[in-house]
Every structure is written in C-alpha cells, then in structure tokens.
Amino acid sequence: MRTKQRVKWDLDPNRTALIIINMQKAFCEPDGALYVRNTEHIIDNIRSVSDTARKAGMPVVYLRHKVRGDGDSNRMNDMYPKVVDLLRRRTIDSEIIDELAPKPEDIIINKLFYSGFHFTDLDTILRSRDVDTLIVCGTATNVCCEATVRDAVHKEYKAIVLSDANAAADYPDMGWGAVSAEEIQRLxxxxxAYEFGQVSSTMEIVGEIETNISEGFASFHSA
Amino acid sequence: MRTKQRVKWDLDPNRTALIIINMQKAFCEPDGALYVRNTEHIIDNIRSVSDTARKAGMPVVYLRHKVRGDGDSNRMNDMYPKVVDLLRRRTIDSEIIDELAPKPEDIIINKLFYSGFHFTDLDTILRSRDVDTLIVCGTATNVCCEATVRDAVHKEYKAIVLSDANAAADYPDMGWGAVSAEEIQRLxxxxxAYEFGQVSSTMEIVGEIETNISEGFASFHSA
Structure with missing residues (x-):
C-alpha cells in the first residue's frame, strides 16, 4: 500500500480567500428540493470560519448555483431534469440561507454548473486580490465542492478543504448499491487529501488564522 | 432517499470518440512507480472497445500524463513530490503499455495534470471532428478519468464511463481509514452515474457501436 504525508501549507491570511459553496435554501432547508441533510451540521462551522475570515480581512466568496431557466446546460438538464425550476434565478429557494446571510463586503458569484470556476469571474476576483490559497466549505462535498477544488488545483491554487464544514449527500442505488453521505464524505x-490539497478541521484553520493575524502575518491589511 | 434514473444516450459512432487515459507503464506494470493493481483487469476491455472504435471510424485518443520535468506544476509537486522523475517526457515508464500500443491513425495527447482538457488541445480535436460524446476508460477512475469526465460535462460533452474498463487505486489511511480500490470504484x-454522465459495461457499448454501424448510423464514414 502506498503511503503519503498529508499536505499542510502555511496559511497567509493576506493571500487566502474563503469560498462558501451552495449554502442555499434549496440545499440546506429540510423542505428544499435538493436537500442535503448533513448541511445542518456545518452551518455553525461555516459561520465561525467566515466571521474569522472577515476579521482577518480575507475575501469571503459565496458561490450560488443559479440557472437562468432558459434551458441552460444540456448536460445539467440530463442529470437534473428539473434544475431550471429548482435553482432558477430570483427564486427564494436559490438564495443563501438566513443563518449565513452574506455581509455587505462579501462577494457573491452565481454559477451555472458544479464548478465555481466554470464561466464565472472567480479566478479573476482571486488573482486581482493576489489570492493563492482557498479555504473551501459548503455542499455537496464530492460534487460542487470537489469540482471547485479540482479546478482550483489545476489553476495552481492551494486548496484547504474543511473536513467538518463540507456536507455530502446520500446516493441511492445507481447499480452498485446505495452509498451513505458518511461514506461519500470519507472517500x-x-x-x-491524497490528490488535491489540504484537509483540516474548522477549529484548526480558525486557530491558524487567528494566530497568524496576531503574529503580524496580516500586517498588510492592518497597515 | 432521492432516486434517479440512470442516463442513457443514443450512441452515434460518427459523433463519438474513445478516450484512453494514462494506460502507461508507470501505472500499469507491477514494477511501475505509480502502479494501480486493477489496471490488469481492464486491458482486455480497453483493447476490445478500441478495436471496435477503430472499425467504426471513431477517433481513438490516448492521454498520457507526461511532465516536462522542469518543476511543472507546484500543486502536482506538492501532492506527488517525485512526479518530475516518475512521469518525465522521453522515459520508458511514461509510454503506453505494449498491450495497448496506439495505431498510426490514433491521436496521442500529453497532459501535465489530472484532466485531459487541462492546457491540451483535446477540446479542439473533438470539436473539429464534431464529436459530442466521449467513451472514457483508463486509470485512475476517480482521479484522471473523473477529472476528465467532470471537465467534459462542463463543456457539454456526453460522457460514457465504462464501468469495467476504468481502474481505481487503493488509498492508505489519510485520516479517515484506508479505502480499497473496490470501494473507490463503487463510489x-x-x-x-448520479451527477456526470452515463455508466455502462464495455460489452454493452461494444455491442451498441456494432449494432449502430450495421444499421447505417456510420453511413458518413462508409460513404
């Protein structure tokens, strides 16, 4: 069996952004059409890391899956035939949940597909702020979050995925047996951690940001 | 629990390409530095589908992970610190295995990272041939194959993943317990099948190509 050390990067708050993915009512509220039950366990952690990120002067970027509703992507429609209704722009269901309501200084990006980089200006927003490290949280762990992480690593960003602030969904039996959200999360x-980047707990990263601020890492912002 | 029908597209051999990923000595030979043991079980299926694809006049595209060796990607080096040695251009280890040696009419693309679309001309090659459907095989299922599939679906291709012609690798315990290749493959x-495209067996797709050729689907090529 191969072994591998987990990656651990220095976290410079001046060059790090927080990316919050799909924390919309459709995914996070029990009556939401695309409800992911484990989102209820990550809301407090996302609030904690976003509060800390704002204090450190880090960009806080919300990604919302919102489709125009004119048909949009053929492939998305193949996989989610009702997506044009479920995540249509200007619907309440496609808004961020109240518990994590964005602050005026936050950046909100609408995306049409799984990846946050797909035909959005996310890369430009990050480069213009000299960001090279992303802290990633939201839902679903292995779909939109992992798609954004995979694109990020291909674009040379250091991705830090929060193990307890990303929520996966259960899968029904698609031909190889049902798979629980917990199994999906673990894999x-x-x-x-093996292929794409750093995986850490919210507490660990919040602590590291606070330590690095107090040690002057964030001197650029406080200057 | 959500349920979902598996996607099944009509397969038009005139608009379909076969994509063979990373079937290089480093991944497929027992003494290879990045050996994936389950590759031995997919070689016959890849030979079968590639023979059929060539008979149908479909493009057969080989993707090889080959790095320049000058440092290349910082992130790839973070995750695979020896990659510049293991997959360097012009080494025997980075060549396609003899059992699946490309034919003169096949297309061979070198890639620097997981996804076959990342800074390669794969998209152009496919568009110039009016391809809208990809049959994907190779290794590792959840890494380079899935990265290529995720990029493909974002680019509006219909991806058909061969369940028994993609091989996953075992993962050691990265913090959440070891995961076998079989578990990875299943997830x-x-x-x-739930998020990105069609999953079918090699026999099913070979049969469909042969049926569609005999029924004149491939009339453009035979004209």
Whole structure:
C-alpha cells in the first residue's frame, strides 16, 4: 500500500480567500428540493470560519448555483431534469440561507454548473486580490465542492478543504448499491487529501488564522 | 432517499470518440512507480472497445500524463513530490503499455495534470471532428478519468464511463481509514452515474457501436 504525508501549507491570511459553496435554501432547508441533510451540521462551522475570515480581512466568496431557466446546460438538464425550476434565478429557494446571510463586503458569484470556476469571474476576483490559497466549505462535498477544488488545483491554487464544514449527500442505488453521505464524505476527503490539497478541521484553520493575524502575518491589511 | 434514473444516450459512432487515459507503464506494470493493481483487469476491455472504435471510424485518443520535468506544476509537486522523475517526457515508464500500443491513425495527447482538457488541445480535436460524446476508460477512475469526465460535462460533452474498463487505486489511511480500490470504484461510478454522465459495461457499448454501424448510423464514414 502506498503511503503519503498529508499536505499542510502555511496559511497567509493576506493571500487566502474563503469560498462558501451552495449554502442555499434549496440545499440546506429540510423542505428544499435538493436537500442535503448533513448541511445542518456545518452551518455553525461555516459561520465561525467566515466571521474569522472577515476579521482577518480575507475575501469571503459565496458561490450560488443559479440557472437562468432558459434551458441552460444540456448536460445539467440530463442529470437534473428539473434544475431550471429548482435553482432558477430570483427564486427564494436559490438564495443563501438566513443563518449565513452574506455581509455587505462579501462577494457573491452565481454559477451555472458544479464548478465555481466554470464561466464565472472567480479566478479573476482571486488573482486581482493576489489570492493563492482557498479555504473551501459548503455542499455537496464530492460534487460542487470537489469540482471547485479540482479546478482550483489545476489553476495552481492551494486548496484547504474543511473536513467538518463540507456536507455530502446520500446516493441511492445507481447499480452498485446505495452509498451513505458518511461514506461519500470519507472517500471524498481521502481522495482530496491524497490528490488535491489540504484537509483540516474548522477549529484548526480558525486557530491558524487567528494566530497568524496576531503574529503580524496580516500586517498588510492592518497597515 | 432521492432516486434517479440512470442516463442513457443514443450512441452515434460518427459523433463519438474513445478516450484512453494514462494506460502507461508507470501505472500499469507491477514494477511501475505509480502502479494501480486493477489496471490488469481492464486491458482486455480497453483493447476490445478500441478495436471496435477503430472499425467504426471513431477517433481513438490516448492521454498520457507526461511532465516536462522542469518543476511543472507546484500543486502536482506538492501532492506527488517525485512526479518530475516518475512521469518525465522521453522515459520508458511514461509510454503506453505494449498491450495497448496506439495505431498510426490514433491521436496521442500529453497532459501535465489530472484532466485531459487541462492546457491540451483535446477540446479542439473533438470539436473539429464534431464529436459530442466521449467513451472514457483508463486509470485512475476517480482521479484522471473523473477529472476528465467532470471537465467534459462542463463543456457539454456526453460522457460514457465504462464501468469495467476504468481502474481505481487503493488509498492508505489519510485520516479517515484506508479505502480499497473496490470501494473507490463503487463510489466513483455511483457519483458519475448520479451527477456526470452515463455508466455502462464495455460489452454493452461494444455491442451498441456494432449494432449502430450495421444499421447505417456510420453511413458518413462508409460513404
């Protein structure tokens, strides 16, 4: 069996952004059409890391899956035939949940597909702020979060995935047996840690940001 | 629990390409530095589908992970610190295995990272041939194959992943317990079938290509 050390980067708050993915009512509220039950366990962690990120002067970027509703992507429609209704622009269901309501200084990006980089200006927003490290949280771990992480690593960003602030969904039997959200979470985190980037707990990263601020890492922002 | 029908597209051989990923000595030979043991079980299926694809006049595209060796990607080096040695251009280890040696009419693309679309002309090659459907095989199922599939679906291709012609690797314990290649395979196929495209057996797709040729679907090529 191959072994591998987990990656651990220095976290410079001046060059790090927080990316919050799909924390919309459709995914996070029990009556939401695309409800992911484990989102209820990550809301407090996302609030904690976003509060800390704002204090550190880090960009806080919300990604919302919102489709125009004119048909949009043929492939998305193949996989989610009702997507044009479920995540249509200007619907309440496609808004961020109240518990994590964006602050005026936050950046909100609409995306049409799984990846946050797909035909959005996310890359430009990050480069213009000299960001090279992303802290990633939201839902679903192995779909939109992992798609954004995979694109990020291909674009040379250091991705830090929060193990307890990303929520996976259950899968029904698609031909190889049903798979629980917990199994998906375990395998997605394992693959990310092996192939794509750093995986850490929210507490660890919040602590590291606070330490680095107090040690002057964030002197650029406080200057 | 959500349920979902598996996607099944009509396969038009005139608009379909076969994509063979990373079937290089480093991944497929027992003494290879990045050996994936389950590759031995997919070689016959890849030979079968590539023979059929060539007979149908479909493009057969080989993707090889080959790095320049000058440092290349910082992130790839973070995750695979020896990659510049292991997959360097012009080494025997980075060549396609003899059992699946490309034919003169096949297309061979070198890639620097996981996805076959990342800074390669794969998209142009496919568009110039009016291809809208990809049959994907190779290794590793959840890494380079799934990265290529995720990029493909974002680019509006219909991806057909061969369940028994993609091989996953075992993962050691990265913090959440070891995961066997068989578990990875099961979850990756489930997620692909739910989120990204069609999953079918090699025999099913070979049969469909042969039927569609005999029924004149491939009349453009035989004209």
């Amino acid at each position: 997605s985190l394992t693959a990310i | 990756s196929l489930t997620a692909i």
